[in-house]
Amino acid sequence: MNATFRDFTGDDAVRVAAASLSRAAGEPIAIEDINVRGDEQRRNHAIRADVECHREYADAVVVSLFASLEWHLGSALKGDSTWGIATNRNRIPWHLQAAIEATQRSASLPGLRRVLQAWLTNLENRWPDVQPLAVFPAFATSREG
Numbered sequence: 001m002n003a004t005f006r007d008f009t010g011d012d013a014v015r016v017a018a019a020s021l022s023r024a025a026g027e028p029i030a031i032e033d034i035n036v037r038g039d040e041q042r043r044n045h046a047i048r049a050d051v052e053c054h055r056e057y058a059d060a061v062v063v064s065l066f067a068s069l070e071w072h073l074g075s076a077l078k079g080d081s082t083w084g085i086a087t088n089r090n091r092i093p094w095h096l097q098a099a100i101e102a103t104q105r106s107a108s109l110p111g112l113r114r115v116l117q118a119w120l121t122n123l124e125n126r127w128p129d130v131q132p133l134a135v136f137p138a139f140a141t142s143r144e145g
Contacts, residue, residue: 054106061102062109065116068095086133089123094133096120 068091075081076088083091096116103113124130 051106054102055108058099058102058106058108061099062112065095065099068092080127085136087130089127089130090133093120093123093127093130096123 072088072092076092080087080089096119100113100116100120103109103116
């Protein structure tokens, strides 16, 4: 992924434009151009690192989802039970939604995301009374608690 002119703003954009014109005219490249290239390389590295981080996070969330489904889904389909401050039926849609959002943010696993959305829709139709997972009291803000 290379930075384009649109990735630069302000003074950087002016330097990139000037450097492009200088090269086109056969003029020598200024030291500032090298700094812009260094900035561009750092920016590209940061973008690649962010993309990779989001993909790895999505993978981890999907693994967590399947672990949760393996643990809770069978009993939740038969009936609901409370565990801590929530029920198993509260947890399953939360895990599905978290995995959908993580795969969407990372632009990864689109086929699996469609399956997860279908499962979520099916369970929401099957369990219309299920409320969103409550915030654990220790993490609640004054508005939530």
